[in-house]
Amino acid sequence: MFAQLIAYLRGLARRRQISLELEEEMRFHLEQQIEMNVRRGMSLAEARRMARLDFGGITQTRDAVGDVRAIWLDSVWRDIQLAVRLLLKQRAFTLTVSATLAVCLGANAALFAIVDHVLLRPLPILAPDRVVITGNRYPKAGVDSGYSTSAADYVDRLRETDVFEEQALFKLTNRSVDENGVPTRVPAMSVTPSFFRLAHVAPSLGRIFADNETEPGRQTKALLSFALWQSQFGADPGAVGRDLRIDGQPYTIVGVMPKAFALIAPDVALWTPLTLTSEDRTTHYNDVWGYIARLKAGSSIEQARAEIDAISRANLDRFPQFKRVITDTGFYTVVEGLQDSLVKDVRPALRLMWGGALFVLLIGCLNVANLVIARSRARAKELATRLALGAGPARIARQLITESLVLASGSAAAGLVVGRIGLKALDVLNLQDLPRGADIQFDASTVAFTVAASAIIGVFLGVLPTLVALPTAPTMWLNDEPRSTTIGSSARRLRRSLVVAQVAFAFVLLIGAGLLFASFRRVLAVDPGFQSAHVLTASVSLPASRYPEEPAARRFADDVLARLRALPSVATAGATDTIPFGNNHTNSLILPEGYQT
Numbered sequence: 173m174f175a176q177l178i179a180y181l182r183g184l185a186r187r188r189q190i191s192l193e194l195e196e197e198m199r200f201h202l203e204q205q206i207e208m209n210v211r212r213g214m215s216l217a218e219a220r221r222m223a224r225l226d227f228g229g230i231t232q233t234r235d236a237v238g239d240v241r242a243i244w245l246d247s248v249w250r251d252i253q254l255a256v257r258l259l260l261k262q263r264a265f266t267l268t269v270s271a272t273l274a275v276c277l278g279a280n281a282a283l284f285a286i287v288d289h290v291l292l293r294p295l296p297i298l299a300p301d302r303v304v305i306t307g308n309r310y311p312k313a314g315v316d317s318g319y320s321t322s323a324a325d326y327v328d329r330l331r332e333t334d335v336f337e338e339q340a341l342f343k344l345t346n347r348s349v350d351e352n353g354v355p356t357r358v359p360a361m362s363v364t365p366s367f368f369r370l371a372h373v374a375p376s377l378g379r380i381f382a383d384n385e386t387e388p389g390r391q392t393k394a395l396l397s398f399a400l401w402q403s404q405f406g407a408d409p410g411a412v413g414r415d416l417r418i419d420g421q422p423y424t425i426v427g428v429m430p431k432a433f434a435l436i437a438p439d440v441a442l443w444t445p446l447t448l449t450s451e452d453r454t455t456h457y458n459d460v461w462g463y464i465a466r467l468k469a470g471s472s473i474e475q476a477r478a479e480i481d482a483i484s485r486a487n488l489d490r491f492p493q494f495k496r497v498i499t500d501t502g503f504y505t506v507v508e509g510l511q512d513s514l515v516k517d518v519r520p521a522l523r524l525m526w527g528g529a530l531f532v533l534l535i536g537c538l539n540v541a542n543l544v545i546a547r548s549r550a551r552a553k554e555l556a557t558r559l560a561l562g563a564g565p566a567r568i569a570r571q572l573i574t575e576s577l578v579l580a581s582g583s584a585a586a587g588l589v590v591g592r593i594g595l596k597a598l599d600v601l602n603l604q605d606l607p608r609g610a611d612i613q614f615d616a617s618t619v620a621f622t623v624a625a626s627a628i629i630g631v632f633l634g635v636l637p638t639l640v641a642l643p644t645a646p647t648m649w650l651n652d653e654p655r656s657t658t659i660g661s662s663a664r665r666l667r668r669s670l671v672v673a674q675v676a677f678a679f680v681l682l683i684g685a686g687l688l689f690a691s692f693r694r695v696l697a698v699d700p701g702f703q704s705a706h707v708l709t710a711s712v713s714l715p716a717s718r719y720p721e722e723p724a725a726r727r728f729a730d731d732v733l734a735r736l737r738a739l740p741s742v743a744t745a746g747a748t749d750t751i752p753f754g755n756n757h758t759n760s761l762i763l764p765e766g767y768q769t
Contacts (some may be wrong), residue, residue, distance in 0.1 A: 248574065255575040265547055266579065269540050273583035273629065276536035277622055278590025283526045285595055285618045290606050291519060295511050296432050298372035302337075302467040303510040304476060308459045310501040319506075319513060320459040323452040328487070329463075333479045335471040340367040342462045346713040347442055349404070350417035357713055358400065360418075360442040367443075370466045371435055377401075378412040378427025386445045394423040395443040398431035418442070419715030436462065436514075438610050456487060457494065457503075464510060477507040514607040524688070531681040537629055538674040541636055544576070545667055548637030565638075573634030580630030584622050588614070591622070640666055702752060709751055 202223055209219035259266045294300045307319035326341045333339075340363060347360040365381040374380075375395065385393050394416060396404070405411035415422040423444065434440070452458075467476060484505055488495045548555075558568055592614055603609045712732075719725045729747045736745040 251571050251574040252578060254571065255578040258575060259579060262547070265543065269543060269579055270583045270586060272536050272540055273580065273626070274586035274590050276533040277584055277587030277625060278594055279529045280526075280533050280625065281587055281591030281614070281618055281622045282594040282598065283522075283529045284621050285591070285614055286598070286603065286606070286612055287522050287526050288617050288621075289608055289612045291515055291522060293608075295435070295514075296373075297435065299466075300511050301509060302469075302471075303370065303464060304467060304473055304507055305462070305464045305510045305513050306480065306505055306507050307463075308457070308503065308505055310503055312500060312502040315501075319462060321461055321463040321505075322456050322458045323448050323461055324454055324456045324458075325483075325505075326461070326463055327453050328483050329465070329480065332483055333476070335468055335476045335479055336465040337468045338366050338370040339463070339465040340364050340370045341446055341448075342367055342436065342464070343446060343460065344437055344440075344462070346711070347444075348419050348713050348715055349400070349442065350420075357711075358441040359437065359439045360444065361437065361440045362444050362446040364446050367435075367464075370464065371433075373430065373433055373435075375427035376430045377409055378425070380427060381443075381445050386447050388447055391445040391447045392421060392423045393426045393445055394418060395427045395429055396425060397429055397433075397441045400441040401428045418444070419713070420718055421715070432611070434608060434610070436464070438604070438608055456491065457498070473507055473509065477505075480505050480507060518606055524684075528681060528684065531677050531684075533625070535674055535677045535681070537632065538670050538677070540629075541633060541670050542667055542674075544633050544636055545640055545670075548572070548640065551637075569634075569638040572637050573631060576632075576634035577627065577630035580626040580633065583629075584626035587626070588619065588622055591618070636666070700752065 205223035205226060206216075206219045209222050210216060214222065295303070297303065305319050306321055306325075308321050308325070309316050309318075323341060326339065329336070330339055342361055342363045345360050345362060346357050348355045349358050350356075363381075364386060365383050368374075368380040376398065378395075380395065381393055385391060396411070396416075401407060401411060404416070405414075412425055412427060414425055416425055417423070429443070446461075465476070467473070481504075484503070488498060555568055559565070595612070595614065603612055606612070714725050714728060719728060733745045733747060736742050
């Protein structure tokens with residue numbers, strides 16, 4: 173069937189040549205028949221007459237053969253040509269409708285590209301629905317968010333859980349990389365070797381960390397992101413095995429991760445082995461690490477939560493000195509799907525934005541529908557004439573739908589251009605900070621969504637004139653002064669309904685925008701508890717090789733602060749490891765002196 177379709181499309185492209193070849197072949201056969209009749213003793217005139225009778229007539233034969241080739245695609249092609257000619261004649265209508273739909277479709281295409289990459293697409297790992305993340309929460313102490321845990325929890329779960337196929341610990345940091353002689357601060361992650369096994373992702377070059385490379389003194393190995401490999405080594409495959417200075421120390425590059433790999437944080441450029449001390453392994457409620465795990469096939473999040481809660485209850489019996497404070501703070505451990513945890517904070521906002529764009533598209537469609545109905549009413553006599561000349565209602569309906577589809581197709585093409593421009597304009601909102609925001613782009617899914625939306629709109633706009641303007645009594649419309657009819661009343665009712673719906677959708681959109689703006693103003697009016705005006709921030713990562721202990725780091729901070737305070741333009745300066753509303757926070761259990769456990 174596919175081969176037949178290809179052959180037919182080729183035939184459409186060379187239709188004129190095929191017709192000429194057909195006529196030449198029929199003429200050849202006719203001449204052969206005439207010559208045969210003459211040899212039988214007929215006169216030339218009689219031979220021609222008998223040959224034409226036997227052949228059946230050139231015109232009839234050509235039409236019969238043509239009917240075999242003229243399948244519905246041929247008729248559709250003629251409908252498209254007619255639609256293009258009609259739309260070009262009515263440029264004002266065409267431009268108005270195309271511009272309206274292009275803006276509406278473009279806005280939806282841009283937001284669909286964001287929603288698709290952030291909310292709809294699964295993480296680029298094997299069976300992402302089986303990967304979970306946990307976090308310790310202390311709601312009565314004001315800690316009811318975040319996904320940090322202690323290394324001791326990780327050790328307990330390795331020993332006592334049965335629902336996980338693989339478990340991994342990680343910590344997000346910033347490291348100083350000696351890039352072509354210039355120290356550069358890059359986002360990094362310290363991970364257990366199981367991190368990559370859990371993701372089922374292999375490096376593009378080299379290998380992942382071995383289990384013994386987390387031991388002190390053997391942890392000087394590094395995996396590079398694809399982007400850092402390109403910028404630092406010019407995408408040289410020979411980079412694997414070479415040294416890279418990280419925080420002033422040489423690290424051996426053991427591999428390069430795939431370009432699309434991004435797990436937990438989208439901008440990580442470097443992975444190093446995570447080393448745990450004996451104190452880390454035994455200290456509970458010191459939540460400075462992240463923890464993810466892959467469920468075994470057939471296991472559920474509820475089962476994982478039950479096992480982790482059982483471990484937490486057992487720890488209260490093992491460490492009774494913490495029982496009161498843990499109870500007083502309302503301690504519990506959250507277990508969630510990794511993908512859901514990454515997007516749940518942005519999901520409501522993205523859904524709201526896309527919902528607003530869909531309302532704009534509906535309003536635009538209703539506006540265009542009114543224009544289409546007005547145009548189709550003006551064409552009533554033309555349609556009635558076609559009916560009177562023998563065209564069936566289905567044939568005219570197909571032509572009207574084809575016109576609308578051609579118009580919607582052009583609008584979709586323009587909408588894709590508008591959407592790409594709009595997506596670039598939205599970069600001011602730092603889209604790359606969204607989960608997988610760096611991957612947001614116009615791709616086949618966005619094009620398919622836009623084409624599908626335009627096709628639905630095209631069919632809708634084509635059906636409307638079919639319902640309200642296709643006369644059932646052609647002679648009624650062929651009079652010079654047609655009177656009001658039932659069809660006219662139906663058209664007026666439909667137009668009024670469309671106007672009411674358009675106003676209703678616009679009202680809902682306006683109310684939603686007003687409430688959103690009011691909420692935004694209230695958020696801005698909230699006193700954060702500090703003055704942010706004329707306050708600048710800067711950050712620095714101190715290499716552990718030069719600042720192995722806290723006193724050395726404190727001396728560095730004191731020296732920098734003294735120099736800053738000496739500047740005439742600086743009123744005061746301070747240092748902290750966490751700025752207000754920053755993400756670099758951890759949970760630690762602090763007991764006041766004299767607290768009775």
